[in-house]
Amino acid sequence: MSTKGATESTDGRVSLTEKVANDLRAQISSGRLAPASVLPSEGELARVHEVSLVTVRRAIAQLRSEGLVQTIKGQRAFVRRSGDWPSHTHPRTITVDGDGNYVDSESAGGEWHDIEPPSKYQTSADAPLALALGVPQGTAFYASDRILENDAGTRIFVRSYLPTVVAKSLPGLARRQYISARQTYKAAKAAGMKLDLNDYIHARPPAPGDARSLGIPEGFPMLVTRRIATHNGQPILIQETRRSAEDAQLHYRPRLGG
Structure with a gap:
């Protein structure tokens, strides 16, 4: 054939x-x-x-x-x-695996690997985050931080926010030591949720901690991409990716299948 x-x-x-x-x-x-x-x-x-x-x-x-x-x-x-043209092109995709679950290109392996264990903690929404998500200030979240690196030595920092009320409503999530984006997407699908995904991008100077995490000088600009997954307008998962903006671009390619 x-x-x-x-x-x-x-x-x-x-x-x-x-x-x-x-x-x-x-x-x-x-x-x-x-x-x-x-x-x-x-x-x-x-x-x-x-x-x-x-x-x-x-x-x-x-x-x-x-x-x-x-x-x-x-x-x-x-x-x-x-x-x-930029030296670094970072693809951003959401694929769907054979079971119909969402898979994020940046948090599910592939090009990127963790250079230290992810940290998980609880936090609450400050004013900027609350405004971005349309939730009351002080809304409780589970959060996790990851520093990832590819074979070229380029680093990205990924912070995920999972509303506590969502974690408690999706069976099994709140009992895990670390809740990944893939686990959240899978649990949301199992609960019958249809997710709406939106990305928001802006550039800003890195804070000293960001510069250290990414291995860049403090004067270099940083690209911040915030992906918000919602169900009926309610935030389900928020992923914020930070990377050096020097000579870099993002490449979006929607995919309907794995």
Whole structure:
């Protein structure tokens, strides 16, 4: 059976779109495709990789979303100068596994690993957090802090907030030593909740503690991404990710399946 034209493999391996994008990305980073050079035509790429034109277009669109190539209407895509695109692209996705549970790309392993054990504690919403979530100031939360690192040595800090009232209403959560985002999503699904997810992003200077955690100078800007999962307007889980903003960008790619 021919796979030409498919964009996702059925056995969980890298998709055809990803394979084409990975090959072009490697050529760009190695200099084989130099800045300002024109990419091969869609037809040529389709023949070389034995894929459809649709797959090629999706691969080029992916590189464009990462800032690696640029397209001009009526012309072929060309490579942007290295100074025009960030050195660090951080993908942010929520996937759905085979059991229908949400899986967060940053908190479920993969590229990132803990460099120290997560800390768990109880806290209450200060004024900024209460305003962001639409809850009364002083609302009680379970919280956890994680410092994660990838193979390149880049660090991110992830803080999760789980309202105490939610933890007590979802069987088993409040009795755990550490409550992960995946555990919360799974418990919410088991309880019949349909979650609405929204991300909010802003940049600010890091506090001294943030600079130490991320391994960056205090003068560098920091990107803060807050993902809020709600059910019928009620906050279920809040995840705040902090990372260096130097030469970095976030890449959002919605996925409907694992």
